[in-house]
Amino acid sequence: MAGSRKFVKASTPPNSEINVTPLVDVVLVLLIIFMVVTPLLEKDIEVRIPETEETPVEEMPQDNSQLIVKLDADGTFSINTDPVSPDEYVNKLRRMLAAKKKEDRIVFFVANDQANYGKLVAAFDGAKQAGAFVLGMATEDIPAAAQAAPAGDPGAVPAPAPAPAP
Template sequence: MASRKFVKPSTPPNSEINVTPLVDVVLVLLIIFMVVTPLLEKDIEVRIPETEDVPMEQMPQDNSQLIVKLDADGTTSINTDPVSPDDYVAKLKRMLAAKAKEDRIVFFVADDKANYGKLVAAFDGAKQAGAFVLGMATEDIPMAPAAPAEGAAPAEGAAPVEGAAPAPAPTP
């Protein structure tokens, strides 16, 4: 019969938790918080550029801009004139035909609750009508008063169409 021999370890197993790494981590976090806390209490001075309010009466009105507005109920209007979906492309084509190719800019203002499909259809209709640049306005554009008929003298205080301020650059 063979006898079995067991090897006894020289030291008994250690069942205590080693807290040295825990203490190291806590001390590092303490140092980080001690350094960051004074920075949180300081006020950082920020200089903001000053703005001036320009009354709406002083803003130049450009009667030659084409602004297509789409309301929440689906009503489409070109420069405050409501237009039916059937006449939209034809009316826009007539209005764009009088302009040079580079000046065929159409801005779109859509209500937040407007149907997205109708807005895309309005974009497509403007491209079919010959628009060179399509711009999407993020804020409501104040509508200019209706342009005077050809041959009629412009209203007093109205900016002439040719000398009017340039249209705002469309956003990509």
């Protein structure tokens, strides 16, 4: 009888269902850990915001040496309200910036909300190639009074018209 094997048959078939109790225990422990740790992770981010004040249009300093590049929704450039083709954009901006000291070579950009982002980046690159020292983004459009540029100075921004009296 040494050669025969005997097997013991289980009285119940094997259970193939997942035992949920340990799973629930682990999930509850993780939940408690996250509930304790989450308030510790919330840190205030300090942001310094510049103070602003409303200045009436007639009291604003008149600086006629600013360069404002506007990008319309259809992709056309204009420098101080003068339309410029993309081919001559860099050369015209270079001529305007050449007359200024390095620290005064500031170019502001105003882009339409529907303007192509790639064209705006190309305008930034073109301004840097033209010799701009500082690039700035304007959040508001050029005032309506500034749309008519004087013919004498192509690089000048016209003074805004005074506000009407109430």
